[in-house]
Amino acid sequence: MILIFTEIADGAIKKSSLEAIYYGSKVAEMMGTTATALAIGSADAAELAKAGNFGATKVLHANDAKLANPNSMAYASVLAETVKSTGAKVVVAAKSSFADAVTARAAGALKAAVVGNVTELPNLSNGFQVKVSIFTGKAFADVNVNGDVKILAIKKNVVAPVENGNSAAVETISPALADSLFAAKVTETIKATGMISLPEADLVVSGGRGMKGPDSWQPLLDLADALGAATACSKPVSDLDWRPHHEHVGQTGVKVSPNLYIACGISGAIQHLAGVNSSKVLVVINKDPEAPFFKAADYGIVGDVFEVLPKLTKAVLAGK
Amino acid sequence: MKILVCISSVPDTTSKISFIDGDTKLNKAGVTYIIGPYDDYALARAVELKEQSGATITVLNVGGADAEPQIRKALAIGADDAIRVDVEPTDSFFVAEQIAAVAKEGNYDLILMGRETSDYNSGVVHGIVGEMLGIPSFSPVMQLDVNGNEASMTREIEGGKEKLTASLPLVLGCQEPIAEWKIPNMRGIMTARTKPLKVIPAAGSALTTTEKYSLPAPKGACKMIPVEEAEKLIELLKTEAKVL
CATH class of the missing domain: 3.40.50.1220 (TPP-binding domain)
Incomplete structure (x- = not known):
């Protein structure tokens, strides 16, 4: 199974995560399996079901109140536990500094190979190979990804999603959350409101x-x-x-x-x-x-x- | 306080990138290597913390012997000693494994590095190290102060920033404006020559291998639009480039 780490912003799936879901569903097709989106945080089930429109057959939703605010360590713990419980072999995320922080810790917990800035669908003709952008876009590398679990962070605009009109089944999950995951205290959040997000913008x-x-x-x-x-x-x-x-x-x-x-x-x-x-x-x-x-x-x-x-x-x- | 600063040795950001041996190796001829720009910010902040309240700084590099000029530069800027894990830094998990092994030995209060290296830009090593050590990790950190056992930080988030506090030990991925880059002075350069640099072997093996490199397709010519017809640009973006 392909698991997609899906980011939620203001109660909706982020556009870059919808691209990641579509990418994950294409990889699932290539591998003869299905794609499941993992959404963490508060969002309506109706909103999350839209993941189906982009190719996910199922959405796992961790909506414990403790997860309402993005916390990379807690989210990583949920991601790693979900990989273990579902037996997912490939995790896809849309590249962002938050997703990086989450997938990194999950990779540490899972002993997973992690590659960033993926620019194309994988080549499965001989193992599992992806093209990644390196030297800040000045070159590319074809990377063979080994390891039992593979985590891919994809760049924006690497796939052009085609919506299929489907809706995904949403299932709530309640993974265990250790107190140590909440050791950091956020004292202030300063965020520009009403602005179009720069990393997400077309x-x-x-x-x-x-x-x-x-x-x-x-x-x-x-x-x-x-x-x-x-x-x-x-x-x-x-x-x-x-x-x-x-x-x-x-x-x-x-x-x-x-x-x-x-x-x-x-x-x-x-x-x-x-x-x-x-x-x-x-x-x-x-x-x-x-x-x-x-x-x-x-x-x-x-x-x-x-x-x-x-x-x-x-x-x-x-x-x- | 004991600080471990992890530095990468990377081509200068103005370098022209090319490949040799059938596009399987980076062409290092004519390429100047530098301390990773983000790592340089982490190092600068470590030196400031040492000046403010006392600390020992160990600089760590995972890389071949050709990284030693960058390690010596870090010593000249203010690190006290250095460790080099003698292996090519081929993959994030593998590099993190080396850093975590050194960190376990040394019992550091703070493990600082750049938010990402400027070669592979993956931005995950700090998080993997944090998980392996079972301690918190944060990135990208743009401000850091330490008071006793408590660190207060500002982290960049999409569209803004957040302030947070956490107890040491911590792993942090740093970025500007956490500190200004430091240039070594003559005394620093002299003393750096005799500061200890320990070379140790790597453990484990990489989970990825690079098969081949390539360069982006060359860009076509730029279509110039006369300034007096500037508004025509919008029409071209709609009908020709089809991005509007």
């Missing part, structure tokens, strides 16, 4: 030092708003505190793979490219025609971002 509008200062982002925010895009920034911008750190995209920040990434006033240092190079379409707007980012872009506009952005916003709104 469309991203990002700004660099060319945006001039913390108070001149409105034209960029307007375009993002018109498109329904998430906003992001380069490292210098978050270092200067013009934008919050969780928006920083690049080698040492968030790595994104949206359908569309629009870079405004970002020169395109290699460290920035590392965070965006798996985007499907890259648009670069920069007044410097020599900006290295143009070499990596699909579409480019040489011009002042403060002149270009309002034109784009207007065109988007006019087309709606």
Whole structure:
């Protein structure tokens, strides 16, 4: 059986987890078995049944009140126990820093092989081989995964889910939870509300030092708003505190793979490219025609971002 | 306080990546190796904690002899001694196993490393180590203070951050802005030469093997749109690129 670690946000299955469920169901098909989603936290059964639409035949739901808030150690314990009780041989998760923390501890408990940044369905012609993105997107490796239990963290956009109209049976599980799993105390959570999640976003509008200062982002925010895009920034911008750190995209920040990434006033240092190079379409707007980012872009506009952005916003709104 | 800082030795982030021997090996010619950028943040914070309240810092690398310049650099920045597990760091579980074995021997209060290595970017080693040792692990940690036996941390979460406290011992995956990278001074470089570096053999075996490497397909030319027709971009994104 293939088990999919399914993340819940605001009572719904995260979009990236729906992709993971679809990926898991395809692997199950290849291996002649079925896919089961493991959902931890509070969500309605009707919402979780949607996992069926993406290929899961069953959803195991651990909804103990202690699991209401994401806790990587407790979630990992539930995941490891579920792998043991179901005899799952392959675990699939959508890559995220939370999923990494969970699958890592589960791998430690299960002595499982764990591979991150998987970019394709596995090749089962000779063992179990996956293609993974390495060196922050600069190369790929074909990795043979051995070990009794295999854990795969897949990148966003590696499969295009086809919905099948099915609904999955939801079964509540109550795994034992040791007190030691709750030893850490969360004293404060600071979260931007009403924002589109950057790692999950299909469309991203990002700004660099060319945006001039913390108070001149409105034209960029307007375009993002018109498109329904998430906003992001380069490292210098978050270092200067013009934008919050969780928006920083690049080698040492968030790595994104949206359908569309629009870079405004970002020169395109290699460290920035590392965070965006798996985007499907890259648009670069920069007044410097020599900006290295143009070499990596699909579409480019040489011009002042403060002149270009309002034109784009207007065109988007006019087309709606 | 005893701190173990795990460092990886990785190609400089500006390196051009290529492969040799029928795409089975990384071409190391002309590639400069550095301490993993995230590991460097972990090391810098360990040195600050040592300066503030006293600590001994052991730096640990799982890697071949070619990682020794990076280990010496970590000693020059402020670590007291070093251990190298003499094996190629081929897979997350295997590397974590080596770290956990060293950690069990040394009874460390804090085990710090980067949130991920910049070669395989898996971001799971800290969690596996924590589980193997039966102690809590947190990542990505962007702020860390230690008061007696209690650590207070800020961890990045999707769309924000959370503050938490936990008792030592802990394993932490670190990222900016936990500290500023440190550059070794001349005195540090001199003393690093004589600080102890113990080389030990690896135990266990890797659960994955890499069969072949490849590079992404080259990018086509960038289509330039004149600034006076900037709005045409939106039409192209709809009809040609089909992403809107």
